[in-house]
Amino acid sequence: MNTKTNWVATIAAILLAISGLTIAITKDTTDDGQGHKKETYSFHVNEAKGDSAPTKEVSVPQPIVQQTAASTQDKNLRDETPPLAQKVTPDDLTAAQDYTKEVQATQPALPTAGASAGFIGCRTQFVRNQSSRHGTRPQLQVLHYTVSPNVLGWADVNSVVALFDRTASQASSTFVVDAEGNCAYIVPIENKAWTQAAANPYSVSYEIINSGKELTLMQPAGYAKLRSVMLQVSARTGIPMRAGSVNGCVPRVTGIVQHYDFGYCGGGHFDIKPFSKAATISVLTKSQPVPKQVKWLNHRKAVHFQYRRKCKHAYQRKVRPATCARLRSDARKLDKLLKRRPS
Numbered sequence: 001m002n003t004k005t006n007w008v009a010t011i012a013a014i015l016l017a018i019s020g021l022t023i024a025i026t027k028d029t030t031d032d033g034q035g036h037k038k039e040t041y042s043f044h045v046n047e048a049k050g051d052s053a054p055t056k057e058v059s060v061p062q063p064i065v066q067q068t069a070a071s072t073q074d075k076n077l078r079d080e081t082p083p084l085a086q087k088v089t090p091d092d093l094t095a096a097q098d099y100t101k102e103v104q105a106t107q108p109a110l111p112t113a114g115a116s117a118g119f120i121g122c123r124t125q126f127v128r129n130q131s132s133r134h135g136t137r138p139q140l141q142v143l144h145y146t147v148s149p150n151v152l153g154w155a156d157v158n159s160v161v162a163l164f165d166r167t168a169s170q171a172s173s174t175f176v177v178d179a180e181g182n183c184a185y186i187v188p189i190e191n192k193a194w195t196q197a198a199a200n201p202y203s204v205s206y207e208i209i210n211s212g213k214e215l216t217l218m219q220p221a222g223y224a225k226l227r228s229v230m231l232q233v234s235a236r237t238g239i240p241m242r243a244g245s246v247n248g249c250v251p252r253v254t255g256i257v258q259h260y261d262f263g264y265c266g267g268g269h270f271d272i273k274p275f276s277k278a279a280t281i282s283v284l285t286k287s288q289p290v291p292k293q294v295k296w297l298n299h300r301k302a303v304h305f306q307y308r309r310k311c312k313h314a315y316q317r318k319v320r321p322a323t324c325a326r327l328r329s330d331a332r333k334l335d336k337l338l339k340r341r342p343s
Contacts, residue, residue, distance in 0.1 A: 080198050087264045088249070093198060096249035096265065100136050100201045106304055109135035110190040110237065119232050121225055122175065122183035127165040129172035129194055130187040138237045139202040139254045140244055141230055143280065144195060145210035145217065145271045150179040156209045157182050170194060178209035179218050181225035189233060196259055196266040198249040204233055208272070217275040227284045230256070238297055241285045243278070254298070256281050293338070300334040303327055 080096075082088045110133075118124045150156055157176050161184050164172040174193045176184045187193040195205035206226065210217055218226065234241050244255025249265035251257075259271045272280065311324035 080200055082197050082264060082267060088198070092248040092250075092265055096198045096201075099250045102305075103137055103139065103202060104135050106301065107137040109133070110137060112188075112190050119175075119183075119185050119229055121181075121228055122185040124185045125161055126188065127161060127172055127186045128167055129164050129169065130191045131194075133190060133192050133201055136201045138189065138204045138233075138239060139251045140199070140204070140246070141233060141239055141256045142196055142199070142203045142205045143208065143256065143258045143272045143277070144173065144205060144269075145208045145212060145275075146176075147212055147271075148209065149211045150209045150214070152180065154182050157184050160184075160207060160209065161186055173205040173207040175205070175229060176207045176209070177218075177222060177226050177229070179214075179222040181219075181221040183225050183229060185229075189236065196262055196269075198265040199246070199262050202251065204237065204239070206230075212271070212274070217272060217280055223283050227286075230284055238293070240298070243281045243285075256284065296334055296337045300331065300338060303331050303334065307331065 081093055146160055148156065148160070156178050160176045163169050164176075164186060172187055172193045173195045174185070174187045174189060176186060189204055192200045193203075193205045194200060195207070196203055206229075208218060208222070208226070231241065233239065240255050242255040243253075244251060244257045245253045246257055246261050246265075249262065258273075258277045259266055259269045260273055260277075307324065307327045311321065311327065
């Protein structure tokens with residue numbers, strides 16, 4: 001089977017995986033008058049699962065998947081122990097592993113219902129490139145872009161999904177969103193997407209279709225869809241809709257960050273630069289108040305970390321510092337609040 005036939009079969013398989021679609025494939029060949037032929041395949045479908053309006057035609061030019069594979073940043077993002085040649089110190093990696101274990105021990109895992117729950121406004125289309133979080137609850141929502149151009153319709157999203165479904169690419173993301181607001185949900189949020197190397201265990205990732213050369217990161221419709229999806233993720237995970245920060249490989253403030261923030265821990269990538277992270281997060285959050293339940297959970301985590309740091313050996317030495325007693329009291333109060341329904 002030649003490359004062209006492989007490509008057509010791959011896209012057709014992806015579309016047929018979406019239940020309830022009726023698909024017809026047509027081929028169009030054009031000649032520029034200088035002997036160069038261009039082939040375009042059009043997939044005519046009756047609906048796009050999970051979207052508010054039917055998609056009657058998805059047109060995917062043949063070179064798009066190959067172009068996406070060539071331009072999407074690199075293929076080692078599954079590796080959570082980036083080589084020391086990338087200037088990641090053993091201490092950074094140990095800190096990331098310790099943080100992951102801390103989250104596993106102190107926060108409940110997400111329910112394993114990603115395949116059935118889906119996200120409003122996104123087409124559910126899970127890819128092969130994913131792995132278990134082993135119960136680690138996500139702490140960050142991470143912004144990326146694909147370094148591939150936006151194309152009207154679903155062609156751009158479909159090409160990235162096809163790339164992330166190839167085991168050889170060793171990369172994926174939780175969502176893919178384009179400038180017009182077409183969205184594919186491709187890795188369950190309770191699983192790891194392979195997007196930011198050492199930070200994979202506690203990240204939910206968003207690949208935005210953008211070459212990095214556009215005037216804006218997204219169009220208004222794209223921002224609206226991205227904001228809607230991030231609010232849904234925030235509600236399910238407890239990640240606040242605010243600017244987050246990281247220190248090396250470890251989150252310092254839970255919230256929204258960009259791939260660039262991780263430095264070499266995330267593979268040394270620069271996205272979403274040259275676009276402004278602060279301006280983008282401002283558009284996405286629109287000064288949304290942090291829910292009380294999230295505030296209580298954040299306070300509870302802070303109390304726990306203080307107690308572990310200051311008091312974990314105190315009782316072995318039969319010492320009863322007043323600080324430790326206060327922290328235990330604060331923890332009990334917060335545990336009671338967390339059992340309440342948020343107002």
